[in-house]
Amino acid sequence: MSFQPVKFYQTGTFTVGNRLLPPEERSVQASAKRFNSINSGHRACQGCGEALGARYAIDAAMEATDGQVIAANATGCLEVFSTPYPETSWQIPWIHSLFGNTAAVATGIAAALKVKGLSQNPKTRVVAQGGDGGTTDIGFGCLSGMFERNDDVLYICYDNGGYMNTGVQRSSATPPAARTATTMAVGPEPGNVFGQGKFVPAIAMAHNIPYVATATVADLRDLEAKVRRAMEFRGARYIHILVPCPLGWGTPSQDTIKMARLAKETGIFPVFEAEHGEIKSVLAIRRPLPVEDYLRPQKRYAHLFGKTPALATIAHIQELADRNIRKYGLQARKEGH
Amino acid sequence: MLKQTEGSRAVAEAVAMCRPEVICAYPISPQTHIVEALGEMVKDGTLSPCEFINVESEFAAMSVAIGSAAAGARSYTATASQGLLFMAEAVYNASGLGLPIVMTVANRAIGAPINIWNDHSDALSQRDSGWLQLFAETNQEALDLHIQAFRLAEELSLPVMVCMDGFILTHAYERVDMPTQAQVDAYLPKYVPRQVLDPGEPVSIGAMVGPEAFMEVRYLAHAKQMEALELIPSYAAEFKSVFGRDSGGLTHTYRTEDAETIIVAMGSVLGTIKDVIDEMREEGHKIGVLGITLFRPFPLARVRESLQGAKRVVVLEKSMAVGLGGILSTNVRMALSGLHMHGYTVIAGLGGRAITKKSLHGLFRQAGQDALEPLTFLDLDWNMVNKQLEREKAHRRSGPVAENLLRDVGVVAARNY
Numbered sequence: 001m002s003f004q005p006v007k008f009y010q011t012g013t014f015t016v017g018n019r020l021l022p023p024e025e026r027s028v029q030a031s032a033k034r035f036n037s038i039n040s041g042h043r044a045c046q047g048c049g050e051a052l053g054a055r056y057a058i059d060a061a062m063e064a065t066d067g068q069v070i071a072a073n074a075t076g077c078l079e080v081f082s083t084p085y086p087e088t089s090w091q092i093p094w095i096h097s098l099f100g101n102t103a104a105v106a107t108g109i110a111a112a113l114k115v116k117g118l119s120q121n122p123k124t125r126v127v128a129q130g131g132d133g134g135t136t137d138i139g140f141g142c143l144s145g146m147f148e149r150n151d152d153v154l155y156i157c158y159d160n161g162g163y164m165n166t167g168v169q170r171s172s173a174t175p176p177a178a179r180t181a182t183t184m185a186v187g188p189e190p191g192n193v194f195g196q197g198k199f200v201p202a203i204a205m206a207h208n209i210p211y212v213a214t215a216t217v218a219d220l221r222d223l224e225a226k227v228r229r230a231m232e233f234r235g236a237r238y239i240h241i242l243v244p245c246p247l248g249w250g251t252p253s254q255d256t257i258k259m260a261r262l263a264k265e266t267g268i269f270p271v272f273e274a275e276h277g278e279i280k281s282v283l284a285i286r287r288p289l290p291v292e293d294y295l296r297p298q299k300r301y302a303h304l305f306g307k308t309p310a311l312a313t314i315a316h317i318q319e320l321a322d323r324n325i326r327k328y329g330l331q332a333r334k335e336g337h
Numbered sequence: 338m339l340k341q342t343e344g345s346r347a348v349a350e351a352v353a354m355c356r357p358e359v360i361c362a363y364p365i366s367p368q369t370h371i372v373e374a375l376g377e378m379v380k381d382g383t384l385s386p387c388e389f390i391n392v393e394s395e396f397a398a399m400s401v402a403i404g405s406a407a408a409g410a411r412s413y414t415a416t417a418s419q420g421l422l423f424m425a426e427a428v429y430n431a432s433g434l435g436l437p438i439v440m441t442v443a444n445r446a447i448g449a450p451i452n453i454w455n456d457h458s459d460a461l462s463q464r465d466s467g468w469l470q471l472f473a474e475t476n477q478e479a480l481d482l483h484i485q486a487f488r489l490a491e492e493l494s495l496p497v498m499v500c501m502d503g504f505i506l507t508h509a510y511e512r513v514d515m516p517t518q519a520q521v522d523a524y525l526p527k528y529v530p531r532q533v534l535d536p537g538e539p540v541s542i543g544a545m546v547g548p549e550a551f552m553e554v555r556y557l558a559h560a561k562q563m564e565a566l567e568l569i570p571s572y573a574a575e576f577k578s579v580f581g582r583d584s585g586g587l588t589h590t591y592r593t594e595d596a597e598t599i600i601v602a603m604g605s606v607l608g609t610i611k612d613v614i615d616e617m618r619e620e621g622h623k624i625g626v627l628g629i630t631l632f633r634p635f636p637l638a639r640v641r642e643s644l645q646g647a648k649r650v651v652v653l654e655k656s657m658a659v660g661l662g663g664i665l666s667t668n669v670r671m672a673l674s675g676l677h678m679h680g681y682t683v684i685a686g687l688g689g690r691a692i693t694k695k696s697l698h699g700l701f702r703q704a705g706q707d708a709l710e711p712l713t714f715l716d717l718d719w720n721m722v723n724k725q726l727e728r729e730k731a732h733r734r735s736g737p738v739a740e741n742l743l744r745d746v747g748v749v750a751a752r753n754y
């Protein structure tokens with residue numbers, strides 16, 4: 001049977017997408033060879049960034065290991081929507097144990113693979129995955145332990161900024177001012193508190209593990225490349241992917257990619273990679289956009305744009321984005337003339 | 338080979354002979370000597386191939402064991418007390434997933450007030466977790482039970498907890514008969530998992546199950562435990578043929594044949610009880626004891642059979658169901674349903690309170706005259722209790738209970754570690 005590759009053109013960016021890239025660098029959106037580790041038929045919402053991110057991340061890991069990936073999964077949307085009894089989307093060996101122990105379960109799998117020795121399957125690698133709640137809150141102890149021991153695990157966090165599976169509650173990754181079911185848009189300071197933030201990629205870097213990266217579902221090739229790069233290392237690795245959640249953010253399903261791109265282009269979410277605790281590269285922002293462009297379309301920030309817009313709050317968020325741009329050196333150099 | 342050694346060391350050596358492939362370690366007294374000894378064997382290469390992982394919590398210890406068991410490795414850990422509670426969510430998960438992990442619980446009290454000494458509150462808090470629970474009477478039995486535990490766990494695809502009294506057994510230097518590696522190899526076949534994370538044959542483990550099948554999955558866990566009731570006696574018999582001694586099984590009886598009073602207990606206190614029974618027998622008392630080796634699954638039929646000829650049953654236990662009475666005794670009562678006899682619950686030895694022969698003599702004599710309250714707290718200091726109750730009546734802000742009592746006793750609390 002002849003196979004017609006489906007070309008994948010990215011739109012809405014300053015790049016022209018696949019067309020100008022050499023074939024080996026093109027994304028495998030649709031190919032007979034694609035692993036489809038997470039098969040169709042799962043129950044994610046339309047436009048779910050987490051489903052998209054996981055599909056690309058796991059397939060890239062599969063590609064890097066000749067299809068020898070074992071996954072451990074935390075409780076959360078990804079786990080629930082992918083395994084409605086008696087069905088499963090997973091085409092790879094997959095285990096869900098608990099909400100807060102995924103990094104440790106992955107450590108156990110890696111230990112078993114190691115002790116079983118090279119005799120059995122030297123290529124088999126372990127990927128652990130969880131939502132932001134399962135990673136930055138309840139699973140944080142196990143995650144840090146896994147990092148510190150430098151266990152041979154790639155941990156992927158799908159950050160949608162809240163406990164979505166239980167109905168959109170606040171996690172420590174919920175951004176300031178965002179409305180969730182537990183940070184209501186009422187009172188003198190509606191939405192989430194500003195707090196001090198808890199950016200786990202930076203905490204992962206503080207463990208000096210071999211590889212840490214952030215990514216968004218707006219740049220899927222970048223995400224794939226980072227997963228492939230991560231698989232070149234042995235030891236603990238961490239990829240933190242921003243995955244918009246139409247349900248929790250109050251954004252149209254078709255705008256998931258757009259929201260992820262705006263998070264990056266405003267500096268709200270810095271995209272970079274680091275090796276052994278040092279930043280190696282960043283995805284530069286050509287022309288930083290005002291955070292308002294990112295906030296306004298999302299219902300979780302609707303209270304900032306009422307009759308009297310919360311200018312001070314918006315300015316505060318802008319400051320945080322500007323700080324990211326400075327801190328991570330995100331602003332692309334002006335093009336020379 | 339006969340050997341004079343510490344209980345923890347004996348258990349560690351027995352576990353090592355079972356060739357575990359992944360061991361997760363987290364310190365908590367009185368369990369720590371076991372994993373320390375194992376860690377040394379892994380580090381110096383005596384135990385190989387084996388991964389020894391120093392985890393950051395007991396919750397991680399059990400979770401690592403879940404991962405390694407699911408990936409097909411024979412997995413072991415040990416804990417006690419607060420550690421067992423800290424891992425509780427993963428304890429239930431391991432059995433729910435049907436993973437044959439073996440864990441030693443060096444029985445210790447649960448705080449607050451924090452207390453490092455022995456009782457059975459920790460293991461019994463997990464009685465409905467779906468793990469098999471074996472209780473050792475001696476260090477010999479503790480090490481033997483570990484060998485049987487791996488066999489049982491792997492045959493049933495269920496995790497097994499081997500419980501041994503903290504300090505009383507774990508830290509006691511006693512003579513034990515150490516098996517040889519050849520004997521253990523002959524007894525314990527290679528681990529062949531029923532389910533394994535294998536890229537060659539991918540399965541999903543731990544999927545969401547709704548009301549349409551949840552009851553059935555849970556029933557099967559119960560049915561599996563019922564199977565253990567059949568398996569355990571046959572494994573114990575086989576153990577005897579390979580190792581030449583009786584160890585394990587469902588229960589042990591001692592001088593119960595014509596007994597009118599039968600004591601029921603678990604763990605090392607059985608030794609003291611037997612001594613008292615011997616002395617009372619000499620005086621003509623018809624008294625015996627039933628030791629429970631297998632607490633989960635609870636051998637209802639065997640317990641009933643052993644007790645039904647008695648006039649009275651005294652359950653002496655190192656645990657308490659607060660607001661009810663006893664835990665073990667509630668289980669024993671279920672075995673005796675419909676039988677007419679006196680039943681007494683005695684809570685004893687909580688937090689390491691010594692259970693002396695003298696106290697047991699008094700207790701058993703009272704029981705023999707049916708002069709015992711249905712629920713007795715052995716050697717409870719009523720003065721201390723009443724003093725505190727009066728203090729609470731007198732002052733609204735009467736302060737923290739434990740500290741008040743310590744001040745009343747006038748001794749410094751035992752060092753915690």
Ligand SMILES: Cc1ncc(C[n+]2csc(CCOP(=O)(O)OP(=O)(O)O)c2C)c(N)n1
Pocket residue numbers: 050075076077078099100130131132133134135158160162163164165166171
């Ligand atoms: C110990 C424990 N606490 C709470 C829960 C309930 N719970 C299940 S999923 C979830 C939210 C998951 O949030 P996150 O990890 O961010 O994943 P998402 O659903 O957003 O992808 C919560 C709170 C649980 N399953 N276990």
Ligand code: SF4
Pocket residue numbers: 043044045046047048049050051077081160164165244245246247248
């Ligand atoms: S709630 Fe959000 S994360 Fe969960 S399935 Fe829907 S879109 Fe995806």
Ligand SMILES: [Mg+2]
Pocket residue numbers: 131132133158159160161162163164
């Ligand atoms: Mg989330």
